[in-house]
Amino acid sequence: xxxxxxxxxxxxxxxxxxxCDSGAGPRVDRLEKQxxxxxxxxxxxxxxxxxxxxxxxxxxxxxxxxxxxxRDKDTILLDYTNHYxxxxxxxxxxxxxxxxxxxxxxxxxxxxxxxVYENSKYGHFTEDHIxxxxxxxxxxxxxxxxxxxxxxCKAVAEFNTLLQPYLNN
Numbered sequence: 529x530x531x532x533x534x535x536x537x538x539x540x541x542x543x544x545x546x547x548c549d550s551g552a553g554p555r556v557d558r559l560e561k562q563x564x565x566x567x568x569x570x571x572x573x574x575x576x577x578x579x580x581x582x583x584x585x586x587x588x589x590x591x592x593x594x595x596x597x598x599r600d601k602d603t604i605l606l607d608y609t610n611h612y613x614x615x616x617x618x619x620x621x622x623x624x625x626x627x628x629x630x631x632x633x634x635x636x637x638x639x640x641x642x643x644v645y646e647n648s649k650y651g652h653f654t655e656d657h658i659x660x661x662x663x664x665x666x667x668x669x670x671x672x673x674x675x676x677x678x679x680x681c682k683a684v685a686e687f688n689t690l691l692q693p694y695l696n697n
Contacts, residue, residue: 585619651676
């Protein structure tokens with residue numbers, strides 16, 4: 529008897545549910561379509577916001593660079609690249625500075641990574657390139673310093689690897 533009452537109740541429930549759902553199908557389809565359209569719109573807005581932050585970082589990095597660096601008579605190369613790191617919400621600038629320091633043509637390579645808005649140095653790489661004139665020209669290159677935050681490195685390739693999390697997100 530209990531099984532029969534349960535079966536009748538289940539039958540009534542299913543017929544009521546089916547009757548109620550008969551007009552809901554198109555409405556659910558329409559709502560799903562609206563949700564998909566909203567997702568597309570949100571992605572567009574996020575992309576626009578990302579571009580705005582990248583553009584702001586670019587402008588601010590240029591101003592920071594011009595305020596903090598200048599060329600002089602010994603400058604061989606002074607340039608920078610900037611990157612807005614979305615994951616860290618930071619604007620980074622990598623400055624590369626090459627300058628001569630003797631009459632033989634010896635020169636220094638300095639690269640440094642900075643947070644533009646905090647004006648804080650995250651890392652540096654310094655390498656000298658000594659040129660000695662003896663009976664023949666001799667070059668001696670040596671890394672004088674290499675680190676990103678507390679991570680030490682021994683070569684420019686290692687420095688570039690340590691830069692990746694800051695300049696590629």
